[in-house]
Amino acid sequence: CPPTLCADVYMDLEYRKQWDSYVKELYETNIGGKIVVYWEVKYPFPMYNRDYVYVRGRRDMDLNGRTVHVILAKSISVPEIPEKHGIIRVSNYRQSLLIESDGKNGCKVSMFYYDNPGGLIPSWLINWVAQSGVPNFLSDILKACKKYPKKT
Template identity: 85%
Template sequence: MEKADHFSEEEFRKACAELEAPAKGSRGWETLVESEDFNIYRLLDEQTGLYEYKAFGDFKNCPPALCADVYMDLEYRKQWDSYVKELYETKIQGKTVVYWEVNYPFPMYNRDYVYVRDRRDLYLNGRTIHVILAKSFSIPEIPEKDGIIRVKDYRQSLVIESDGKQGCKVSMFYHDNPEGMIPSWLINWAAKNGVPNFLKDILKACKNYHKKT
């Protein structure tokens, strides 16, 4: 696999550690959702008033490599993610950059993201771990659009490992600053409901992936 140039080896290994050290009981992290399939925690950034989120889930009967492939397949995501308004990957200045516009409910403005991402399959202590990292990336070739709010502070990591059976364990870290006048209760509601629904949608997309062509 081509070596990633947007992220350091240390960043990939730090993301791997999230599977070994769930947020529950960690300093500052509080439980947002606990269920049989998904656990979600949040940590308040006192300077910005925004939260960072960690989600842990079990995808039964979904092989880890398949889950990673589905997450990386942007064309397929347009089929299963109803919040996608526009999504594409392009090469600019030798870098692979993703543009993503997200549908927001009326009367709010849509948000869009410009970011870089990399996937690396690591082999640690006899285990294969798939790690996908993403972060905001500002580039003049993709300027802001009228009527759409550009999210300039976005970070996400996804770590996928076999559950020892036919499925996989998934760890996701997520943070963004949606800008604009969005009530905190709505942001919290979106995290509490949107993250589990997103994970469920990925699982469903994995099951249907062989049917996409």
């Protein structure tokens, strides 16, 4: 997947609702001049879903003649999006994503990700995310890139 296409797919929240099976609810809204994202993530039964409220930004940078796409996100608290009953709010979330060319027709992705999901997370779920969740997500986003309707 070319790096610009990967970054476009990652930033397109409307499209993400189609390909990411863990999305329960996802939208952007303008609050006080800031674009704020609300994202509810489906968790397996009997656990409670989690939701995130965050700001994010994308910068396409030229580093020594190569384009690097940088996406930063961090949680924010806004009274306009209150917590919902039965959903655990993830109030401490940060993500830094760098997408660049692999020198061929694909891309390399580097990510720093941190969140405190709250509650008690069973060890089997933590192990699944570490072993399968991230590779499955990368596979899903690659499939989404191939089917992206807004290819340039």
